[in-house]
Structure formats: structure tokens, C-alpha cells
Amino acid sequence: MKHRVLVTGGTGYIGSHTIVELVNAGFDVVAVDNFSNSGPDVLEGIAGIIGRKIDFMELDCADRSSFSKVFMKYPDIASAIHFAASKAVGESVGNPLKYYMNNLQSLLNLVSLMREYCGEGASIVFSSSCTVYGQPSPENLPVSENAPLQPAESPYGRTKQMCEDILRDCVKAYPELKVTALRYFNPIGAHPSALIGELPVGIPQNLVPYITQTAAGIRKCLSVFGDDYDTPDGSCIRDYIYVVDLAKAHVQAVRRMLEADSEAFEVFNLGTGRGVSVLELVNVFREATGMDLPYVISSRREGDIEKVWADPSKANRVLGWSADTPLDKVLLSAWNWQKRLLEKK
Numbered sequence: 001m002k003h004r005v006l007v008t009g010g011t012g013y014i015g016s017h018t019i020v021e022l023v024n025a026g027f028d029v030v031a032v033d034n035f036s037n038s039g040p041d042v043l044e045g046i047a048g049i050i051g052r053k054i055d056f057m058e059l060d061c062a063d064r065s066s067f068s069k070v071f072m073k074y075p076d077i078a079s080a081i082h083f084a085a086s087k088a089v090g091e092s093v094g095n096p097l098k099y100y101m102n103n104l105q106s107l108l109n110l111v112s113l114m115r116e117y118c119g120e121g122a123s124i125v126f127s128s129s130c131t132v133y134g135q136p137s138p139e140n141l142p143v144s145e146n147a148p149l150q151p152a153e154s155p156y157g158r159t160k161q162m163c164e165d166i167l168r169d170c171v172k173a174y175p176e177l178k179v180t181a182l183r184y185f186n187p188i189g190a191h192p193s194a195l196i197g198e199l200p201v202g203i204p205q206n207l208v209p210y211i212t213q214t215a216a217g218i219r220k221c222l223s224v225f226g227d228d229y230d231t232p233d234g235s236c237i238r239d240y241i242y243v244v245d246l247a248k249a250h251v252q253a254v255r256r257m258l259e260a261d262s263e264a265f266e267v268f269n270l271g272t273g274r275g276v277s278v279l280e281l282v283n284v285f286r287e288a289t290g291m292d293l294p295y296v297i298s299s300r301r302e303g304d305i306e307k308v309w310a311d312p313s314k315a316n317r318v319l320g321w322s323a324d325t326p327l328d329k330v331l332l333s334a335w336n337w338q339k340r341l342l343e344k345k
């Protein structure tokens with residue numbers, strides 16, 4: 001009976017947390033990664049949490065011949081969770097070719113290899129994003145899966161939309177294939193053990209790692225990108241979801257495709273259902289950690305969405321999943337991880 005779960009991009013931020021939850025749920029796992037945006041020390045972190053090494057192969061999913069080696073070595077792969085992709089919005093604008101070649105080729109190779117090696121019941125969980133919704137209109141907030149998709153604002157976002165379209169076409173043509181697309185809102189925080197967490201490369205582009213590096217004195221001051229938006233306190237609103245809660249949703253999605261009578265292609269929005277502004281998050285961080293957090297209001301960041309948060313009711317109902325970890329606890333986990341990184345230096 002095939003049952004192993006392949007995790008591509010397994011040493012990435014969400015991939016590593018998902019491996020922990022898959023193992024906790026009793027799944028056999030094999031992870032692959034090319035370490036383009038992570039390192040082997042993440043494998044040590046995972047081992048520290050689960051008490052043993054996981055099966056792992058260093059390879060590039062965009063290279064079909066190399067990628068096929070994991071399927072030859074692990075013939076019991078039944079499902080795949082596909083995280084392996086480049087994901088920096090700003091970088092994608094300056095280097096679209098990298099994003100189209102890497103993100104599309106990796107996915108095409110995965111579908112092709114799953115068909116060749118896994119046959120009937122091959123299932124894929126695809127790491128998608130709320131960026132496919134762009135800026136929802138007021139009547140479409142909170143955002144449900146039926147909200148209209150907007151043209152992506154970046155090549156990164158466009159690769160997410162294109163990959164979803166590719167997967168829709170494939171499940172129509174190949175009845176043995178099942179797909180679940182999980183559209184993440186804003187993943188934040190770190191595992192409670194502080195052994196794995198977010199590892200931004202260079203200057204953090206995302207809010208929470210920039211906050212923790214500011215509190216740690218690595219950055220002088222946080223710039224809040226605008227307080228003149230049409231929101232209660234003028235700063236942008238997002239749906240910040242704890243990465244461990246997000247990881248658990250992937251386990252539910254794998255289970256559903258293996259065990260339940262799921263549709264060939266299903267989509268779920270993964271968020272808390274609660275919108276939080278930048279300034280609110282800054283205040284919660286200060287209260288939760290007791291740390292000073294110097295910030296200035298600066299000009300808006302180009303391409304920023306003003307306000308977006310999820311309607312997670314479909315995932316709550318169908319996946320039996322919800323993201324309930326309180327924001328202060330999530331931000332404390334991010335701070336504990338930042339302190340661990342400082343100790344490791």
C-alpha cells in the first residue's frame with residue numbers, strides 16, 4: 001500500500017514545519033530540496049524535534065532527471081506536497097525568467113513524475129497564495145474561495161496562478177490525479193521548540209522577521225509602509241496565520257485525498273479569518289515580548305494590497321481544521337526563534 005508523502009522544498013519555512021506535523025500524524029516522509037533558499041541545518045532542527053533524521057535527498061525539482069531519483073528510491077510515494085518554488089515578490093519583478101523557469105518547470109516535472117511512478121490515486125497538495133485574489137473589493141472581504149481572481153501584481157503571483165491552471169487542466173485530463181491547492185494568507189511565527197523557523201535571506205522583506213530583527217538590534221528601526229490607507233489606523237491589514245497551524249492544514253489535505261471522497265481539484269483559503277493591521281501587530285509584539293520596537297511611518301510600498309483577510313469557513317468545515325493560535329503567542333514564538341538565531345551566531 002503506497003502511503004509515503006514527498007515534500008518538495010522540505011527545508012523551507014513552511015515545508016520544514018509541515019514535515020514535523022506529518023511525522024506527528026504518523027506519515028512516512030521523504031523530503032527534497034536544492035538548498036537554494038535554506039540549508040542542511042534545517043534538517044538538524046527537524047531531527048531535534050521529531051527525535052530522528054528524516055529521509056532526504058538534495059536535488060533540484062526543475063531538473064527532471066535529478067528529480068526522478070527520489071521516485072526511483074522511494075517507490076511507496078503516494079502523495080506530494082509541493083513547496084519548492086522561488087517566492088520573493090520583489091525579486092520576481094527584476095528577474096521574471098528565474099521565476100517562470102524554476103516555478104513552472106518544478107511543477108511540470110512533479111506532475112509528470114507522479115503520473116509515471118505513482119499511478120492511481122496520485123495526489124498533490126499545491127502551495128498557493130492569497131496573492132491570486134489581488135486586492136479584493138469590499139464586498140469580497142473576507143475572501144472566500146469563490147472570490148474573483150485578479151491579475152497578479154508580480155511574476156511570482158503569476159506563477160502561482162499559472163500553476164493552479166496547469167493543475168486544473170491535468171486533473172481533467174488524467175483521472176488518476178487529485179490536487180488540493182492551499183491558498184495561504186500571511187504565514188508567521190516559528191515552532192514552539194525554536195529549533196526551526198523563518199530564515200529570511202538578507203534584509204527581510206516580510207513584516208514579522210523585520211520586526212524580530214529590529215527588536216534584536218540587527219535592524220535600527222522598523223519602517224511602517226504607510227499609515228494613510230483606508231483602514232481604522234491607516235496601516236495595511238493582513239491575515240497573519242501561525243505557521244504550525246498552517247502546517248497542520250497540509251496534513252488534513254493529504255489525509256482527505258487519501259481517505260475521503262474528495263473532488264479531483266479542491267481549493268482552500270488558509271487564514272485565521274481575522275484582519276490585523278501593521279500597527280496593531282507592532283503593539284501586540286511589544287506587549288507579548290516586553291521588547292521596545294522603534295518604528296517610523298514611511299511611504300507606501302509599491303504593489304502593497306490595502307486590506308485582505310480570509311474567510312476560512314470552507315477549510316474549517318471540509319478539512320476539519322482551523323487556525324486558532326492567539327497572535328501574541330505566535331509573535332512570542334517568532335521572538336524566541338530570533339533569540340535562538342542570535343545564540344547560534
Ligand code: WQD
Nearest residue numbers: 089129185186205206207208210223224225236278301304
Ligand atoms: C505585510 C504588511 C507591508 C515589511 C506576503 C508575501 C506574499 C504572500 C503573502 C506567499 C504589508 C507591511 C512589511 C516592513 C511594513 N505570501 N510591512 N514594513 O506583502 O502581505 O505578502 O505574504 O505567497 O508572497 O510577500 O507580506 O510581510 O511583506 O507585508 O510596513 O518592513 O506589512 O506594507 O502591509 P505581504 P509582508
